[in-house]
Amino acid sequence: MKTFNISAEFEIFDSFEELPDNIGELMKKTFEARDKAYAPYSRFQVGAALLLDNGEIITGSNQENASYPSGLCAERTAVFYAGAKFPEARIECIAVSATSLKRPVTSPVPPCGACRQALVEYEVKQKTDMEVYFMGESGAIVKAKSVKDLLPLIFDNSYL
Numbered sequence: 001m002k003t004f005n006i007s008a009e010f011e012i013f014d015s016f017e018e019l020p021d022n023i024g025e026l027m028k029k030t031f032e033a034r035d036k037a038y039a040p041y042s043r044f045q046v047g048a049a050l051l052l053d054n055g056e057i058i059t060g061s062n063q064e065n066a067s068y069p070s071g072l073c074a075e076r077t078a079v080f081y082a083g084a085k086f087p088e089a090r091i092e093c094i095a096v097s098a099t100s101l102k103r104p105v106t107s108p109v110p111p112c113g114a115c116r117q118a119l120v121e122y123e124v125k126q127k128t129d130m131e132v133y134f135m136g137e138s139g140a141i142v143k144a145k146s147v148k149d150l151l152p153l154i155f156d157n158s159y160l
Contacts, residue, residue: 008149013141023095023133026051027141029059030097033074037061041068043101046109048074050082052089058082075115079122091122093131105136116151123147124156 013019019027026049034047041064050058060078064071075096082091098109111119111134123130129146144150 006152008144008152010149011143013143016141019133019141022051023093026057026093026095027097027133027135029057030074030095033059033061033078034097034099035061037074038063039101040064041066044098045101046074046096046098048078049095050078051092051094052082052086053092054086054089056082056086056089058085073112073115075111076118079118083122090126090128091130093133094119096132096134097137098135099137104138106139108135108140108142110134110142110150113151116147117155119147120151120154121156124154 016024016027029049030047032047033049034045037045037047039045039062046062048060052058058078058081060074060081062071062074063077075094079091082089096109096111099105111132119130123146129148132144132147132150133141135141148154
């Protein structure tokens with residue numbers, strides 16, 4: 001039997017004011033995006049903002065559907081739009097924030113597993129890491145240097 005170790009390092013910003021200016025502005029875009037979420041069932045609103053290497057900022061919000069599997073998360077809404085609109089652009093980073101109409105969300109909310117898989121596909125495609133910042137509606141913000149830190153055993157096209 002053999003074993004291996006997986007580790008990842010994350011940065012934690014205790015407040016919004018500690019973020020670099022450009023990331024603070026990107027995170028503000030997530031607040032605007034989550035206000036546009038269509039979440040009548042979960043009442044959980046998520047906003048995402050991508051910073052592309054061409055300077056464009058792409059936002060997305062979760063969009064639910066009465067047929068639950070037919071909805072789409074904020075992160076995938078944004079990344080798929082960026083891939084369709086700017087196929088040659090590289091995603092430098094993504095910021096995500098979440099709020100609930102049921103209770104305060106003060107813990108950082110990372111992308112779900114399906115979004116991690118979609119994001120890592122673009123990270124592999126562009127051959128460079130993208131930083132991931134995530135938070136609740138307030139409180140600490142977490143930074144991962146790469147999507148692979150959130151999804152270390154990735155499934156990519158090398159398996160196909």
